[in-house]
């Protein structure tokens with residue numbers, strides 16, 4: 571009888587700016603792995619996004635390596651595919667390093683000359699074949715191109731892509747893969763990418779997204795979904811929850827209230843929170859009077875964090891200020907709408923007409939395939955800065971004192987200390 575674990579989307583190293591959450595995140599992975607060792611699984615499958623980025627912090631790497639070593643010493647094999655987060659086209663990612671250290675085996679083996687995937691055979695006789703997730707979901711093309719072999723005997727297909735028929739409504743339709751694109755004939759389809767546990771069937775065989783062991787964003791935490799992984803015994807999947815902390819939600823709907831009323835409501839709700847390791851505060855809606863800046867969020871967070879044990883996460887992205895008037899635009903093209911908004915809102919004194927538009931174009935550019943977060947941040951910073959500097963040279967923008975650096979943003983510090991982006 572074969573027993574294995576299917577884990578995905580651990581995103582180790584996520585929540586870099588919230589140390590407590592970063593700790594819960596890695597703790598959840600450690601818990602999941604300990605459970606696998608206890609249950610004496612034959613092997614563990616990691617269906618992508620083990621790390622939050624291709625080069626995570628060394629303390630995270632160290633803890634992961636220790637744990638994978640423990641797994642290996644317990645005689646358990648680990649198989650992995652890349653996720654969209656731990657993949658790096660340009661350079662080796664940590665996944666490659668861990669594979670070189672024989673801590674796990676990458677099961678993505680594309681034989682270009684034959685346009686097919688080769689299979690890894692586990693000691694138990696189970697064949698494991700995988701396809702990685704990539705940035706911008708380029709893997710969709712693979713499913714259309716590759717000629718998949720029909721597997722021999724017991725087999726698992728590992729993937730990291732959203733499946734059309736299973737995808738929750740809040741995940742964009744773009745680039746989803748239909749369930750029919752998954753290769754035929756496998757006994758278990760181990761999916762990653764969607765951070766919620768989901769189950770479906772393909773020709774009577776389980777297609778499973780294990781969900782995330784903890785989550786990598788506020789949205790993940792806020793969604794009241796389960797966190798954990800799957801244990802599969804005799805080809806029957808069973809969900810194993812992982813709970814490393816308790817969460818409490820505070821929701822304030824600001825619609826129709828003034829800023830000071832919302833502040834009072836928040837204080838009242840904050841005072842009523844008596845437990846929870848993590849408190850998720852969400853304030854949403856349009857204020858009747860005032861703007862979000864009128865609300866003293868810092869004091870409310872202090873109030874909630876006053877017992878020292880709790881982590882507070884505040885989301886006020888959908889809290890809107892009282893609007894004086896709306897800009898009306900009929901055009902549908904994004905650029906036209908943006909141009910109109912800039913025209914109607916006017917430009918700050920001393921700046922040239924299209925500065926806003928030009929800045930927006932830079933800030934809107936997306937991360938490129940294979941680009942690291944640091945490189946991406948550096949590129950955007952560099953381009954923004956050179957645009958502003960060029961305008962300064964043209965004498966169209968007043969000289970302003972250098973803005974103080976935000977120590978939370980390492981990319982800025984890097985630029986300052988090394989005098990320019992690495993590009």
Ligand SMILES: [Mn+2]
Pocket residue numbers: 579581619653655763764765
């Ligand atoms: Mn993920």
